[in-house]
Amino acid sequence: MRIGQLSQLSGVEVETIRFYEREGLLQRAEREANGYRRYQQDHLQRLAFIRHCRALDMPLQDVKRMLQFMTQPTADCGDIDRLIEAHLENVRSRLQSLQALEVQLCSLRDQCGQPGRGEQCGIVQELESASKGRSCACHPA
Incomplete structure (x- = not known):
């Protein structure tokens, strides 16, 4: 799918998708011969995850840490627990x-x-x- 369709399906603005790519939150899309980006279903799923984290008011730095943790299925989740606890304290404040x-x-x-x-x-x-x-x-x- 192209970026416009990804934007429509995910509810994330085109410029935000490009920003997420530049910042490393979203893996870069393959390019077609004409230079258009070609996105896959995993891009859509990752955007849904990012969007959910942002709806929880998580800063992008924390979202990035969550995404990194997801790529390490055997990692200890204590770091993520501490991240959520810190976020919860911020919300309470x-x-x-x-x-x-x-x-x-x-x-x-x-x-x-x-x-x-x-x-x-x-x-x-x-x-x-x-x-x-x-x-x-x-x-x-």
Whole structure:
């Protein structure tokens, strides 16, 4: 199959497929006499694996490590377990940050007494106070 068809079947953009080839995540396709790349079913399967890892928000460096591990069927999976554990810790940390952001946004939203004109908007006033270095409900001193 050609790159356009691979893109359509995998749901991965053509430029991303080329990038994955350059970065060594996807093995280079054979070239036809006319110079077009010719992809096989294993390219599609590998792209599905990469796409699934990316959907789990894994950085490309970790995806590459996972792919390398797959080529070593007798290797100890402890390294991959540690990789996933580190990724899980990163996700937990980001969740905490997002929860703190939610609290700040709720506090900011609560500053709105009544919808009205811009100069009377409690949200805008709070954001202005914060931008001038004064304490506000969303960032207490």
